[in-house]
Amino acid sequence: MRKRIWLLILFLVPLTGCYDQIEVEQQTYVIAIGIDKTDVEGKFRITFQAANPEVGSTISSGGSQEEPRETVTLVGNDLIATKDTANSVMTKQIALDHTKVVVVSEELARSGEFLRLIQAAARTTELRRSVQIIVSKENASDFLKNNQPLLETRPHKYYQYMLSRATETGIIPEADIHRFFQITEGDADAFLAIYATTQHAEEKIEGNEDQYIAGQIPIEGGNPTQFMGSAVFKEGKMIDVLSGQETRIANILDDTMEMEALYSTYPDPKNKKYRIAANFTKDRPIDVEIDYQKDQPTKINITVPFSIEVIGIPSLVDYSQNGENRSLLEAYIPKFAEEEANNLIKKTQEEYKTDVFYWSLYIRKYFSTIEEYEKADWNHNIYPNAEINVDFKLKQLYFGKMIDDSNIGEVRD
Known part of the structure; x- marks a missing residue:
């Protein structure tokens, strides 16, 4: 037995050579x-x-x-x-x-x-x-x-x-x-x-x-x-x-995509001539709830938790300390994000007849076999006819390192 082991070890020695190596240059x-x-x-x-x-x-x-x-x-x-x-x-x-x-x-x-x-x-x-x-x-x-x-x-x-x-x-x-x-x-x-x-x-x-x-x-x-x-x-x-905007929405709604905080602008609800610059951060994975019924349109509810850090307010409207204005902004940003997301979802349902968010991962649990899943046909049947609701939940609203903006009237006085 020992002879066989030593014989095997002996045969392993030539295998450690570098005869087939190729130099970088x-x-x-x-x-x-x-x-x-x-x-x-x-x-x-x-x-x-x-x-x-x-x-x-x-x-x-x-x-x-x-x-x-x-x-x-x-x-x-x-x-x-x-x-x-x-x-x-x-x-x-x-x-x-x-x-x-x-x-x-x-x-x-x-x-x-x-x-x-x-x-x-x-x-x-x-x-x-x-x-x-x-x-x-x-x-x-x-x-x-x-x-x-x-x-x-x-x-x-x-x-x-x-x-x-x-x-x-x-x-x-x-x-x-x-x-x-x-x-x-x-x-x-x-x-x-x-x-x-x-x-x-x-x-x-x-x-x-x-x-x-x-x-x-x-x-x-x-x-x-x-x-x-x-x-x-x-x-x-x-x-x-x-x-680029539609791609960002697709990345936000697809948890298999890795994406850090992104800077974007939103229409100023108090002054439409300006846009508010903010840092969007997705706090945690999105919540996808699917109610699948074989003979009825599938209902899909998407919840996106996120935070916003306001970087710039060119209109100089007081959103940080004015409670009424702050409430308006807190309600407006999620609504704006939902409208943009719904536009993309509608486009994928009506034009593409398939989704770009990889949501098929969440419906597979409703089927026992691959054959059942393929027969239900997410691509051509379930998704294009689904009733989809997207809810952006604003968890926190920040205003950067400064609470107040410059007073233009005093500066130009």
Whole structure:
């Protein structure tokens, strides 16, 4: 017995070797992948954007004139297999394990062919399922080439910081590949992908800070790339675009989304010419109550507990110490939030015929088997015909570090 144990230990020694290791400098790390349609069915334009590890590195010599990224585009049939063809111009072995984003052109996303191509991401071990899906208004290759960040030139850090902060503020959704397959294969809800573009709208669109989609934000200078709003996918095919405000509402009503406090503005109930700036915080998970009846419309009651910290009151109306004005504001903000939420819910019920809030999770307990759940058909039957009530509960109202605003009359006296 001892001889067998020692023999096994002896055989384990060669397995501890590093014969198959690859040094860091021997690989090209692709940070972003772009996918576009071609005129030939089954053929796609695949773009690989790789990072230069020597640019921005603390161990590299100062004043490096090398480009921070290399971008190549080629035609192929498959997302993974095409990377070997890219080695005809890229000198090192291409690695996808550090890829941050997959950028899909809106044209491809609306065609429905994206679902066929992205299947490779579910099978391969090279691509992480935490990779974020971005839908670009223009071709993905143009998006990657035109994206020129000024402060963070390293592409991997740019996407890391840009997407994490925009997701925290709620103007874009959490849109990783794992969530895409989870929702799409569940065949009950809509998936929200990040919407972005480097093309700005020619017409000036009037709106508040989060009522835009990417390309509409009136901004001058800086990087031309804009991330705002979300692309709606139903059954693996893009059907619409939500604004930043609608995306925020969807994130608030979906507890599977992680979102920090967000800054927004609300119409001033005492002076409609101005808007009150405030910090919205969701205190705890939303409460979802579903009354499911097989032969009657399902009743869904949503309760959203939240707090508001008022940051700015341009009208200078006294809401902090005037009891009547404070009561008016406490009643107005929840009512305004409910109206915006109801507008989005109505849109999803009547236009999309499916929800973007992942509420199908809460009704599954009413069914004993998957077959019963699928037969009831949340996507096409239950949700579109449901009676939905949303109740925003304001738990606390703060007014920042100052109780009173400046007295304009005394200042200008």
